[in-house]
Amino acid sequence: xxxxxxxxxxxxxxxxxxxxxxxxxxxxxxxxxxxxxxxxxxxxxxxxxxxxxxxxxxxxxxxxxxxxxxxxxxxxxxxxxxxxxxxxxxxxxxxxxxxxxxxxxxxxxxx
Amino acid sequence: xxxxxxxxxxxxxxxxxxxxxxxxxxxxxxxxxxxxxxxxxxxxxxxxxxxxxxxxxxxxxxxxxxxxxxxxxxxxxxxxxxxxxxxxxxxxxxxxxxxxxxxxxxxxxxxxxxxx
Numbered sequence: 062x063x064x065x066x067x068x069x070x071x072x073x074x075x076x077x078x079x080x081x082x083x084x085x086x087x088x089x090x091x092x093x094x095x096x097x098x099x100x101x102x103x104x105x106x107x108x109x110x111x112x113x114x115x116x117x118x119x120x121x122x123x124x125x126x127x128x129x130x131x132x133x134x135x136x137x138x139x140x141x142x143x144x145x146x147x148x149x150x151x152x153x154x155x156x157x158x159x160x161x162x163x164x165x166x167x168x169x170x171x172x
Numbered sequence: 173x174x175x176x177x178x179x180x181x182x183x184x185x186x187x188x189x190x191x192x193x194x195x196x197x198x199x200x201x202x203x204x205x206x207x208x209x210x211x212x213x214x215x216x217x218x219x220x221x222x223x224x225x226x227x228x229x230x231x232x233x234x235x236x237x238x239x240x241x242x243x244x245x246x247x248x249x250x251x252x253x254x255x256x257x258x259x260x261x262x263x264x265x266x267x268x269x270x271x272x273x274x275x276x277x278x279x280x281x282x283x284x285x286x287x288x
Contacts, residue, residue: 065215103261103280104216151215159204159265159276163215 063088067152067164074139074146074171082137082167084152090162092155093135097121097148098166104151110135139169147171174199176262178279185252186287193247193282195236195262203264205229205238205245210259210281219247219260257286 065086074080086093095107106119110129124143129135139146149168153161179194197203204223208216220229225240236247245262262279 067215101280104278106276153215159206159221159263160218161208161216161276163217165213165215 065152065154065162065164067150067167070165070167072167072169074169076171077141079138079140080169082139082150082152082169084135084137084164085133086135086152086154086162087133088154088156088162089132090154090156091132093129094153094155094161095119095125095127095135095137096151096153098151099148107137107150174203174264174266174277176264176277176279178260178262178282181259181281181283182285183282184285184287187254188251189286191247191249191252191256191284193260193262193284195245195247195279197243197245197262197264199243199264199266199277201266202240203266205236206263206265207234207236207245207247208261208263208278210261212258216261252284252286254286254288257284259283 068083092111094109096104098104105121107125108127110116113132116127116129126138147170149166151166152164155161175198177196206221207219209219210216220231222229222238225238228237234249236245259281261281265276
């Protein structure tokens, strides 16, 4: 079945460590996105990419990095520069205006 | 800039009650409007959408009408079930978003709890 796969589902990180969240899609969508979700704050856009080898910062890109070397893959690295990384991270892809397909999310906890 | 405002939750209803979740927006021109649903521990799923004024989106018994005059897109369902318990997000995509969702703006979400 087509869809978006995020891994790991749960991740624990010590302060000062970088971690990478995986996002893979087999929907043949050009556009991919990373959102951060915190309780009571809705979804905030971290980075997005509309084509391979190109990506743009969203509203809260500081402390994060991405790459888009393949159409199917859009990994997110949470760096040690991110001051408050504990959150639920959602990856999505798009086939048209506003119609996003989401993965099941990755929950990152900093110990 | 663009913004979406939803009613604060949680909203608690009994099974078979009528549901309304209010959503209003601020945007220029004619944005596309969406409702997404997030079940516990999962990602978001598109529930319904409307792309022009007076359009009605519907799915799984839920409906929402794009009202340009009141800049609203309220979500309604005639008889809710326990399985409808989830978080509901209203969202808009601006008129000139370039074909992708780079400009998608979400409301903060409304947590709906349906009691048997």
